[in-house]
Amino acid sequence: MQWISVTVDTTTEAVEAVSNLLMETGAEGVKIDDAADFAHETISDTGVWLDPDSFKHQENGAQVTAYFSEQVNVPELLPELTHRVHQLSEFGLDPGAGTVKMAAVDEKDWANTWKKYYHPVRLSRYLTIVPSWEDYQVEQQNEQVIRLDPGQAFGTGTHPTTQLMLGALETLMRGGEEVIDVGTGSGVLAIAAELLGADHILATDVDQVAVDNAQSNLALNPVTHIDVIANDLLTGIEAQADLVLANILAEVLLPLIPQVPAVLKPKGQLVLSGIYYDKADVIKQALIDNGLAVTQMRTLGDWVAYVAQRPGADES
């Protein structure tokens, strides 16, 4: 079978939006090459610190490459895709050059592309992401392995916005929590939450492809306390949670924030990521305006994450 790749030249801030656009138009997976990920010393997929000057990488801006099966009429999609990439400027995102190029790829090459880029990554003190096809032996006591099959929904687990979420989760979780994971993508955060001791996780995504991908990824892991449903943000959700997680673009977090206090228990915490640094103040203000106290601000490269807490029952 032949695959078709579509490569968009864009900017760091638009990477996630462009990836979502490509997935929405039917891509089976996206690969991101982002110069910002190499602005400083970086960690290799085998966990070694690397000097970016010592290897070939994206030097400027970012490139998102999406893979479509031959059943999709990609040439017909290109004009609309190009238009939607340029339209991102209306949402305050700089699409950069926004050029869209198409090429044919063999299935063998496509599979190898994934295999070339995804190897086990020790992302945090306790969490290691392992692609479904790799054998992996834990290196440390207490190391938890998350097995993922990347290539469908967003969430190889290695994106800086996901790393920020996982790092925050490790500081917040004590065990026994009720968790809601909004925009679960590959299901990586829900799986991490169960491995770190959550009692139950409700994982949602507006995109059925992500819901299906998350469900397949759950089957790769020793998890039994996660329910995945298709849902728009927290609309209609009546659960009461100790933790709400959301790693989505700031534009989507803004309508989410006012929905959060109703599903958070007193002293419950909200963890938000996916915030490009120039949107951080707007998100912080929205948290405060909705009665949430900001308790942590975490950064990685140009990305920001916040932890915010609902006041206790006697404090509101």
Ligand SMILES: C[S@@+](CC[C@H](N)C(=O)[O-])C[C@H]1O[C@@H](n2cnc3c(N)ncnc32)[C@H](O)[C@@H]1O
């Ligand atoms: C950046 S990905 C995050 C995936 C994963 N949680 C992670 O941290 O790696 C954002 C996800 O949010 C989903 N999403 C976007 N808008 C949404 C909405 N209105 N309601 C629920 N999910 C949404 C997207 O489909 C996508 O899977």
